[in-house]
Amino acid sequence: xxxxxxxxxxxxxxxxxxxxxxxxxxxxxxxxxxxxxxxxxxxxxxxxxxxxxxxxxxxxxxxxxxxxxxxxxxxxxxxxxxxxxxxxxxxxxxxxxxxxxxxxxxxxxxxx
Numbered sequence: 001x002x003x004x005x006x007x008x009x010x011x012x013x014x015x016x017x018x019x020x021x022x023x024x025x026x027x028x029x030x031x032x033x034x035x036x037x038x039x040x041x042x043x044x045x046x047x048x049x050x051x052x053x054x055x056x057x058x059x060x061x062x063x064x065x066x067x068x069x070x071x072x073x074x075x076x077x078x079x080x081x082x083x084x085x086x087x088x089x090x091x092x093x094x095x096x097x098x099x100x101x102x103x104x105x106x107x108x109x110x111x112x
Contacts, residue, residue: 004030005097007056012036012100023093027053027062028086038100044087049076051086058096062089077103 001020004027008016013036021030028051031038039050049072055062059082065073069088073079078101086098 002061002091002093003095004091005057005095006031006036007097007099009100010102012038021091023091025091026087027084027089027091027096027098030091031086038086040087042087046072046085046088049073049085052076052078053084053086053089053098053100054078054080055082055084055089056097056099058094059084061092061094061096063092077101 001022003018003020006013006017008014017034017036019030019034019036021033026044028038028040028044041050042048046068052073062084065084069085072085073083076083
């Protein structure tokens with residue numbers, strides 16, 4: 001199973017983390033399954049950018065980006081050439097390293 005290394009993020013995983021997930025799992029699903037509660041306002045339907053991640057290593061092992069995801073990414077905060085929507089980035093067999101940006105387009109969220 002591939003491993004996803006998550007770089008430290010002050011809110012979601014201050015110490016960073018490493019999780020494993022079966023090939024074919026989206027990065028978003030893998031993080032959520034491992035209690036890293038990344039935002040996903042559209043419920044992983046590729047309709048927002050709140051689950052934006054920057055792939056620091058292993059980009060070539062993910063599925064290819066499609067036009068809809070590319071169009072949405074144009075609205076993401078902190079967009080970089082290796083940005084992906086984690087709900088649309090599916091693992092293959094290789095490990096990946098991701099960074100969750102400090103902010104999202106939904107950074108002013110409610111606190112319960």
